[in-house]
Amino acid sequence: MDRTYPAEIGKNATIWCKTSYPIFSRSCVMVAPGNETLNLDLRTGKVRDISSATSERYEAYSNKQFQMCAIKIHSVKVNDLGQWECKILSLGYPPRVGFINLLDNEMRYVKDVRLPRHVLPDSYIITLVPYLMEGNYTVDGLVEINAHIADAPNSCDNKCIILHSKEAAIDIRHMHVQMGGFKLVINSVAYDKDRSFLILYLEEALVPGKDLRKEIAFLGKVQDEMTGFYRSSYFDFALNQTKVVGSTQFQSIHAREAFPCFDEPDMKATFKVILGRQGNMITLSNMPKEKIDIVLGTEVDVYETSVKMSTYLLSFIICEFKSLYLQTDPFFPLRFNVWAQEDKLPQLKHAANIGKKAIPFFEDMFDLKYPLAKIDLVAIPDFKYGAMENWGILSYRDKFLFYDKTDSSELNKLEISMVVCHEIAHQWFGNLVTMRWWNDLWLNEGFGTYMAYVAVNSISPETKLLEQIAFIETKDIFVLDAVKSAKPLSAEVKNPEFEGMQPQLAMYKGCLLIRMMENFLTPEVFRQGLRNYFKGDSFLWVIPISYKSILENLSDTTVNFWLTESAATLPARNKELLFFNAGRMGYYRVSYSIELWDRVIENFSKLPNVVRAQLVDDALFLSRTNSMFYSQTFKLLNNLRTETDYVVLSAAENGLKFLMNMLVDDRRYDTFLDFIKTLVEKVYYEVRDSTSVRYQDVVKRSLVMKWACSLNINDCIARAEYMFKIWKQTEKNYELSVSPDDKEWVYCYGLKFGRSERDWDFIWKRTQETKNIREKSALYEALACTDSISLLDKYLDISIDPNSTIRKQDKRYVYSAIGKNNVNGAVRMLDWLDENWEQILKYYEGNFPYNAKFMIEPYSENACTQERFDKLNQFYNKNKAELGTSGQIVEEVLDKIKANLRWRKISYEDLFRDLERVVKETTAGNEVTTNSNEIDGIVVEEGPSDNEGSGTGNTETPTGNEESATGNGGSATGNDGSETGNEGLEAGNEVSGTDNEESGSGDDESETGIEGLATGNDGSETDNVGSETNNEGLATGNEGSGTDSEGSETGNEESETGNEGSATGNEESPTGNERSATGNDRSETDNQGSSTGNEGSGSNNDGSSTDNQGSSTDYEEQEVTTDKEVTEEETSDTEVTTDKEDLTDTEVTTNGGRKSGRRNSRRWRSMIHYLMRNGYPYQEAKAIVRDENRLKKILDNRF
C-alpha cells in the first residue's frame, strides 16, 4: 500500500493498494476512517457507498494489469485523516487486506507501534538461500516460529497473529499456522504499512497457554540500502573482479526487512540459522557452524541454536572473506576470528590484538564469561554505522578494523581500539542484558562507550584515556543537551523510525552518567552492582557533589555529599579555595564567584592537568551561556600561553571552536584571532618539529598543527603548502609521503592556499586511484577545504552522480566535511539541497533522511544572524514532509541558531570590550609573544637542542628561545643559525629587562616569571640554579612582604612556578627584584585564602590587585581603596550549576567562617558594572544592586 504523504486539508490525496495477482473489477473495497465502506469500480472509475450511491468526492482507478487499485480523494477533509483499510478480493486467493494512515503534516507519524503481547515467540528456524548475482538479488526464505499464547490484550478478540514484516522487502508465498498441533484456518492476511505489521486473521480464537507454530515461506530482496539483509561490494585487485557481500544491519527495526519476526528487543527467542551459499562463498552467523547440509540441491551451512536473544542482534554474512585466525593460546579456548577481503588481512592485526585482550578484560571485570564459543569481527565494505554488536558476529565499517602503520594516524589507531572494544563490551551490555524498549538505548550505548574507555585505557595505558574522557565526551553534549529540542535520555520513542533518536547524546551523555555512577559508588560497588542494576533497579536522580581544597590531592574524586535540593550550604573549612567536581566525575559544570575565579586563575599553573582542562572547558561554556564574564575567561585563557599539556590544549581548542565559529564572519574576527594565536604560538613552535613517537606527543602535535593552521599561523600554512607540494610531486607510493598524523592539515591547507581548481582536480584524481582507505578519507576531507563555491558545487554534484565513485557509506563524510572545513560550506550545501531537491530525494530514496541529516546538521555552526535562521526555517516549512525523520534534526539546528542569536545579542559587545582590554594589558611591553612574523624568524634547530640540554627544564627553555627570537626580531629579523641564537639570547636580556620594568604595572605573572628564567643561563644548569634559588627567592619574598609569615606554608608550593622567575631575578639583576615582588604577590594572594585579612600584604597589594581585576572591572581605584573592606568581609560564594533542566538553579554556598548576609563588595561592584554594560546609568545600577529583589529579577531575565 501507499498514499499521498503528507495529506493536506483542501488538497487531493490518493491511496493505492497493490497485489501480485489480478484484481477482479469492482472487487476492491476501501473502508474510510469513519468506517464508511466504499466500493471501487475500476472500469468506470466510480466509487459507491453501501447503498450503491455514487460519491462525487472520490474517484477510482487501476493500472493496466489490474494489480493495483487506488482511490483519489478530492479536497481532503479532517475526517479523511486516520486509518484506511483496503480489501482486495480475488477468486482462489485469500482476501488481501491493507491498513494505511492518511496523515497530515502535524501528525507526521503513527505513534503506537508496539506489538500486542498475546503471541510470544520462543524459537525460530530460519532458512535463507540468497542469490547474490547481478539481476537476481533475492533470497528464498522460510521461517518457522514456535510461540506460546499468553493472556494479553489485543485488538482482534484473540483471532489474529500480529508480527513484523516489511511488505516492500518480503513477498509472502505461503503460510501455515498450527495451534496445539492442529491447523488453523487463515481468513485473511493484512499489512499495516505504518507499523510494518503482518496480521493473520484466524477463523478460531487463540487459546492462552497453548503452543503456536507458524511457517512462512517468502521471497526476499537483497537490496543495497545498508539495512536489513543487504548487499555491498568491493574490488578484488588480484582477480580483477568485483565481489559481492551479503550482510545484515538489523538494529533498530530492520530484522523485519529480512524475515517475518517479532521485531522488538524484549521479545527474545532462540534462533537456528541455515544459510545457503554458491560458488566460493562462505557464510557466517551468530553461532558456530554445526554441519553442512543440502536443501533443494543447494549446499547450506547449518548453525547451532543460539542463546536467547533479541532479533536486532541476529546476523548472517555471505561472502568470500578470509580470516586472521588467532586461536593461539590453549588457555583461551574461544575461537576468535577477524574477517576481511584477503588482501586486507595484514591490516587486521591491531584490531585483532585489541579485541583478543578486551574479551578477558571484560570477563574479569564483570566476573562473567563470554557466553558463546566463538566471536567473529567482520569488515563490511559498505556499512551505515560505525559498527554493530551482533552477538558473536560483530560487523564493522572497514576503516574501524583496518590499521596500517604507514597510513593510519595515532588517532585512527585509537579510534579502532575504541570501536572494537565498544562492540565487545556490548556482548555483555546490550546482548546479555537488553533494554526493554528503545527509549533506554542510552543505557546500552552509555555502557558500551564508557567500557570502551576503561578497556582501552587498560590495554593501551599510554593513551591516558580516562584522563580525557570527560572532555572528549562532553564535546558538544552539554550544548546538545541544553537546546530546547533536546530529549531526556530516556525519551519516549514515538515513531517507528528509530534513526531519528539522538544516538550521539545517548552514547556520550550515557557514558558520562555511568562514569559518574562508578565514581560515587566506588569501582568495587559499581562492578558488584552491575548485574543487579540491570535487573531493573532504578536510581534516584541526585547530583553527587565533590569538592576539595586546591591544596589537597585533586585526583581524589570521592563524593562529599549528595545534592538533593536546589541549594546546600557547606561548612567552611578555613576559607580555603575550594574546587568542585573533582576529575569532572559529575555530569555538571561549576561556576565560581568572580573572586574565586580570580584565585583559581592565579593558581592555574599549579593545578593538575585535568583540573586545568576542566576550568578552561567550564569557563568557555559558562561565558557562552552568560553565566560568567568573558573578561574572567580571557584572563584564564591567558594561562594557555605556557600550556603544553595535551588534555588542556584539546579542551581549549574545542571550547574555543564556538567563538571561532560565531566570529568567523565578523569584521573584528582578526582581533579575536590574534589573541588566540598568542595562546597557541609557544606550544606551536615547540611541537612543530617534534619527532617524538610517544603517544601523547604525537597526538598533541597533530592537534596543535591543525589548530595553528586553522588560525592562519603563517609558519604552519607555509609548512602545509610545502609538504603538499612534495606530496603532489610524489608519483609512487604517494600515500606515504605525508605522515598519517599530518595528512589532515597538510592536504586541507595545502589545497586551501594552493592553486584552487588544478589542485582540486588533482586530489580528486587521486581519490580515484588510491586503494588506501585512510588516504582516501583524508582526501575526501581535504576536497571540502577549497574556498571556491563552484568547486564545492562540483563536489556536491559528484556525490549524487549515479556513477559516483564515492561509496554510499562515505557520502556522509563528504557532507560533514563541507559543513566543517568551509566557512560558507553549510550555507551553500543547504542551497544546493534546496535547488536539487527532487533529484536528491530520488537519488537517496529510503536513505534520504539519513543523508539529509549530514547536509543540514553543520548549518548551525556559524549561524548567528536572523537571516540565517529565516533561511533554514523557510527551507524547513517548505520541505517538512519529505524530510521525514530529519525534520527532528532541522528543529534541533533551528534551536541551536536561536541560542547563537541570543549569545550574539547578549555577549558579543562584552566579549570584544573584554578582549580588547585583556589584549592591551597583556601585550603592553610584551610584543614578544604576539607578533608571529617576528617569531617566524626563530631558528628551527635551536629549540630542540636547548631542550635536550635542559632535561626537566623543557617547559622553561623554549621561552628562552622566544625571548631570543624577539631579540632577533627587534634587531635583525630572520637570522639563521645557532650563532644568531646566542646573540638573540643576549638581546633577549635587554628585552626582558624592558618587560620587567613594566611588570609592576600589571604584566602577566607567569610570563614574567619565565622570562626571568630566560634572562639567566640556558640548559640544565639554569634549572638547577633556578630550583636551588627558588627557596631563597621565596624566602626573600616572604621577608619582603613583612607580615606575610603565615603564607610560608602555602608559599612553598608556590615556589614551583611562581617564584622561579623571582629567584633568578634576585640573583642576577635588579629588575629581578620586581619579579620577586610579583612572586610575593602570588603567595600573598594565597595567604588571603588561608588566613583572613592579611594586612601585611598591604604594600605589595597594589600590584596584585591591579593584576587581578585587570580586565574584569574599570574601577581600579575603588578596588584598591576598598581592598581592606574586601578582606574583612570576605565571603566566598561558590556556585555549582548543573545542566539538568530541573536543577539549573542549584547553588552551593560556602560561607567563609562567619555567617554573613552582606555582599562581597567586589562582586557588588562587578554587578554594578554588569548593569552599566547593559545600559543602566551608574546611579540606577547602584540602586538596583542594593535592592536584592530587583537585582534578582534582572539577573533571572538575562537568559
Ligand SMILES: [Zn+2]
Ligand atoms: Zn554501541
